[in-house]
Amino acid sequence: MQFLTRLCLKFVQTCLPNAMLLAIALSAVVFLLGVTIEGQSAYTMLNGWGEGFSNLYKFAMQMCLILLTGFVIAKTPIVARLIDRLVDIPDNPAQAAGIIAVVSMVTFYINWGFGMIVGAFLAREMGRRVPGLHFPLAVAAAYSGEIVRGTTASIPLLMASEGNFMQDVVGIVPITDTLYSWWNVALTLVLLALLYFVFTRVKPEGDEVKQFQGEPLNNDTGIVDTRQMPWAEKLEHYRLPNLVLALLPLGYLVINFQQLGFTLSLNLVILIFLTIGLLLQPSPASFGKAVKEGVLSCRGIIMQFPLYAGIAGMVKVSGLADTLSTWFVDIANVHTFPILTFVSAGIINIFIPSGGGQWAIQGPIMLDAAKTLGADIPQTIMAFTWGDAWTNQMQPFWALPLLGVAGLSARDIMGYCVMWTLLCGATIIAAFVLLSML
Incomplete structure (x- = not known):
């Protein structure tokens, strides 16, 4: 384990550019492949990039709001005390890294945005207070929990929905056959155990250890002398305005869950985080201060998400995804098809780091082929879903929110993430392979 870790760290530190340069390099690679392999004109590729560039504006804003509202919650005294209790559990750095990994994966299973925030702030506090814990390892453990596909996994949920775009080909595939099948639940538990094992066995020593030196989650007493303030300024330091505003998202959430049941989406997670933040922060002034501190964490998202949207636009317009998918289909048989689906999804995910967008391009090809070959449809769907998650582990795109909170670069954690990948x-x-033998 130590040998593999050091090898991956050496490779990443030597070869991996920072996240912005990687996005630029991937843009150039996809452009050249589209022109040389697919025979597309430079005009077509440039047009695809431009058309795709704005496709993630909404998603980028959602990610920024999840980060900011999560930061607001983390900067409240009650959440700081809850994290304190978790931080008091481990007796050594190995246990601390294992706890971060497990808590992260469990919260990622509940919701992606929730897991990203909880893992990031738990890693910060563990790194600050557990002697000898290497902070980049703690952050890598938090991010590696993202491998799990949980209650909000878009692809199996889409295939279980009435009117999905592949219903005429494979029908409706219930989540009891995919996400909650016995074999997928077993695989999830195996990965959870493996994640804990891996991050409790990696032990940087001596000069390698870099402990987090930042401030605690909540070091503000919240006590402000308002006696000399005009009444309008005093109001900024009272809890009442927060409570009044919190009634709006709280009321909507109650109505939504009554009508639709307890289903989570990114927009609902943002509203939940906003409501909790408003209720727990002592005043609008403290709320605004936490937002101001959290804005810096969004800098990677704001510029790099549109770059990856442009890359996805070039992949789509060039036909590169279709070509690669078809090549894998041509060499597959009924037993190997789910495995090759997993690998192909992982490769294309590097260039289109959006599960739903990738499924829209690759899904029809893979499911048509699975039906023709007689391959297991639920296994094909989940193989694709896991493939989309697999290379996320070494793709800085999805790590940007967590890295923003941690104050690290992708190069700091990607050695550990490559090892986990x-x-x-x-x-x-x-x-x-085992499933194909049953």
Whole structure:
């Protein structure tokens, strides 16, 4: 384990550019592949990039709001005390890294945005207070929990929905056959155990250890002398305005859950975080201060998400995804098809780091082929879903929100993430090999 970790760290530190340069490099690679392999004109590729560039504006804003509202919650005294209790559990750095990994994966299973925030702030506090805990390792443990596909996994939920775009081909595929099948639940538990094992065995020593030196989550007493303030300024330091505003999202959430049941989406997570933040922050002034501190965490998202949207636009317009998918289909048989689906989804995910967008491009090809070959449809869907998650582990795109909170660069954690990518990828492939033998 130590040898593999050091090898991955050396590779990343030597070869991996920062996240912005990686996005630029991927843009150039996709442009050249579209022109040379697919025979597309420069005009077509440039047009695809421009058309795609704005496709993630909404998603980028959602990510910024999740970060900001999560930051507001984390900067409240009650949440700081809850994290304090978790931080008091481990007796050594290995246990601390394992707890971060497990808590992160469980919260990621509940919701992606929730897991990203909880993992980031737990890693910060563990890194600050557990002696000898290497902070980049703690952040990598928090991010590696993202491998899990949980209650909000878009692809199996889409395929279980009436009117989905592949219903005429494979019908409606219930989540009891995909996300909550016995074999997928078993694979999820195996990955959870593996994640804990891996991050409790990686032990940087001596000069390698870099402990987090930042401030605690809540170091503001909230006590403000308002005696000399005019009444309008005093109001900024009272709780009442927060409570009044909180009634709006709280009322909407109650109505929504009454009508639709307890289903979570990114927009609902943002409203939940906003409501909790308003209720827990002592005043509008403290709320605004927390937002001001959190804005810096959004800098990577604001510029790099549109760049990846442009890359996805070029991949789509060039036909690169279709070509690669078709090549995998041509060499597959009924037993190997889910495995090759997993690998192809992982490769294309590097260029289109959006599960729903990637499924819209690749899904029809893979499901048509699965039906023709007689391959298991639910296994094909979940193989694709896991493939989309697999290479997220070494793709800085999804790590940007967490890195923003942690104050690290992708290069700081990606050595550990590459090591985890290799191990979890081998485990998932082994699981589908076993399924093909049953």
